[in-house]
Amino acid sequence: MSEHDITLKVNGRTYRGKASARMTLVDFLRDELRLTGTHTGCEHGVCGACSIIFEGQAIRSCLMFAVQADGASITTVEGLAEPGTLSVLQDCFWETHALQCGFCTPGMLIASQTLLDKNRLPTDEEIREAISGNLCRCTGYKQIVDAVKLAAQRLSGLNAPVKSDG
Amino acid sequence: MKAAEFDYARAASVEEVCRLLDSANGDGKIIAGGQTLVPLMVMRLTRPSLLIDVNHIETLKGIMIDSDAVVIRACTRQYDALNDVALAKALPLLAKGLAMVGHPQTRNRGTVGGSLANSDPAAEICLLARVLDAEITAVSSQGSRVIADKNFALGAMTTALSSEECLTEVRFPIWQIAGRIGTAFDEMSIRRSDFALVSAACQVALDQSGVCRRAVVGIGGAEPSPLRVDAMEQRLVGTKLEATDLAAAADLLRDAIDPITDNHASADYRRRVARELSLRVMTVARDEALAARN
Numbered sequence: 001m002s003e004h005d006i007t008l009k010v011n012g013r014t015y016r017g018k019a020s021a022r023m024t025l026v027d028f029l030r031d032e033l034r035l036t037g038t039h040t041g042c043e044h045g046v047c048g049a050c051s052i053i054f055e056g057q058a059i060r061s062c063l064m065f066a067v068q069a070d071g072a073s074i075t076t077v078e079g080l081a082e083p084g085t086l087s088v089l090q091d092c093f094w095e096t097h098a099l100q101c102g103f104c105t106p107g108m109l110i111a112s113q114t115l116l117d118k119n120r121l122p123t124d125e126e127i128r129e130a131i132s133g134n135l136c137r138c139t140g141y142k143q144i145v146d147a148v149k150l151a152a153q154r155l156s157g158l159n160a161p162v163k164s165d166g
Numbered sequence: 167m168k169a170a171e172f173d174y175a176r177a178a179s180v181e182e183v184c185r186l187l188d189s190a191n192g193d194g195k196i197i198a199g200g201q202t203l204v205p206l207m208v209m210r211l212t213r214p215s216l217l218i219d220v221n222h223i224e225t226l227k228g229i230m231i232d233s234d235a236v237v238i239r240a241c242t243r244q245y246d247a248l249n250d251v252a253l254a255k256a257l258p259l260l261a262k263g264l265a266m267v268g269h270p271q272t273r274n275r276g277t278v279g280g281s282l283a284n285s286d287p288a289a290e291i292c293l294l295a296r297v298l299d300a301e302i303t304a305v306s307s308q309g310s311r312v313i314a315d316k317n318f319a320l321g322a323m324t325t326a327l328s329s330e331e332c333l334t335e336v337r338f339p340i341w342q343i344a345g346r347i348g349t350a351f352d353e354m355s356i357r358r359s360d361f362a363l364v365s366a367a368c369q370v371a372l373d374q375s376g377v378c379r380r381a382v383v384g385i386g387g388a389e390p391s392p393l394r395v396d397a398m399e400q401r402l403v404g405t406k407l408e409a410t411d412l413a414a415a416a417d418l419l420r421d422a423i424d425p426i427t428d429n430h431a432s433a434d435y436r437r438r439v440a441r442e443l444s445l446r447v448m449t450v451a452r453d454e455a456l457a458a459r460n
């Protein structure tokens with residue numbers, strides 16, 4: 001079994017590591033780089049919890065081997081906002097109760113962020129299509145669609161965040 | 167779920183892919199998007215000793231369109247094919263079917279050739295290749311050959327490709343026929359974008375007076391590989407595709423189809439869905455052709 005040296009850029013920072021050929025990218029991110037924001041659910045491309053942005057596009061990181069990502073640029077959920085802060089989209093998830101257990105949330109954020117990056121005011125239909133590859137066992141999806149819509153409007157200056165009392 | 171151990175090689179050219187395949191003694195596998203292959207590997211349904219990555223071979227990417235055909239190179243992402251405006255214009259059915267492939271995350275990574283090479287019974291691209299009579303090019307160290315799609319799929323996840331061959335491109339011919347063309351693609355799945363329990367595709371050509379000159383109807387997901395029923399298509403040609411013609415054709419399909427049963431749907435359910443979906447795609451394709459201007 002071949003061992004490989006891997007260099008890749010994650011959230012703007014260059015990482016080096018070693019991986020056996022069979023190690024998936026999600027395992028490499030979580031176990032080697034200790035970036036545990038990306039979740040692993042089904043490990044065979046069904047749930048979407050492992051979604052990351054690979055070279056600008058959302059993909060499932062359990063369906064790629066780490067060695068394949070050598071030389072690539074990746075954004076994980078940790079890269080969506082500065083540490084200790086929330087992005088507009090994350091804030092909107094909080095506001096509309098778009099998560100309960102939170103297991104699907106990293107994948108949902110990645111899928112909806114890549115939608116908002118190319119479509120400033122998506123319709124409900126477009127939002128549902130964008131998150132169709134992500135399973136949520138808690139929310140029933142409605143609040144997630146609401147969150148993405150709220151974020152789209154907020155990014156276009158059509159609403160303002162509610163104040164938390166903390 | 168973790169894949170069994172294997173060696174990995176990133177190939178820089180198709181020649182190198184062929185050399186590596188030869189070196190693996192029948193046990194090498196090509197990985198493109200990995201959207202079908204990796205699930206099979208982690209479930210240990212396949213355990214290649216050598217995985218050959220073709221994602222960095224630029225000559226395996228791109229779409230070429232002329233008046234005769236749309237040619238898609240094997241490692242072209244489904245996302246790129248779906249967003250190709252010229253492709254949608256040249257072969258609307260292809261664009262309609264591609265829109266139903268997987269989810270955004272899988273289309274971003276999955277490739278057109280990879281879907282064909284794996285031949286999942288539910289794969290939309292396999293159905294499209296079947297109804298459009300695609301021609302598939304395979305290259306090995308011994309040379310290259312073109313395989314007609316009707317001889318390509320040999321069953322679920324099984325194709326005519328040998329273990330030393332690399333699929334390099336697929337050619338989708340454009341109908342050279344005077345008249346108005348209409349197309350439709352539809353499918354039934356449990357969740358949005360999930361595997362199709364049954365899918366259906368149809369393309370028809372009508373002449374000036376609205377008589378059908380050519381018709382293809384295909385069903386995916388129901389049998390181990392995409393299905394076309396000759397008698398059904400012949401029933402349509404020469405008619406005006408009235409509701410009674412479509413119903414008669416759909417009955418011929420229902421009688422000919424021999425669907426699979428799995429956890430999600432029985433053979434009988436799939437048979438009924440196939441009949442209904444075929445009616446829907448024939449109707450939509452007809453109406454589209456009637457509305458089309460020459």
Ligand code: FES
Nearest residue numbers: 041042043048062
């Ligand atoms: S863990 Fe990757 S899709 Fe479920």
Ligand code: FES
Nearest residue numbers: 100104136137138
């Ligand atoms: S919040 Fe629990 S799975 Fe989505």
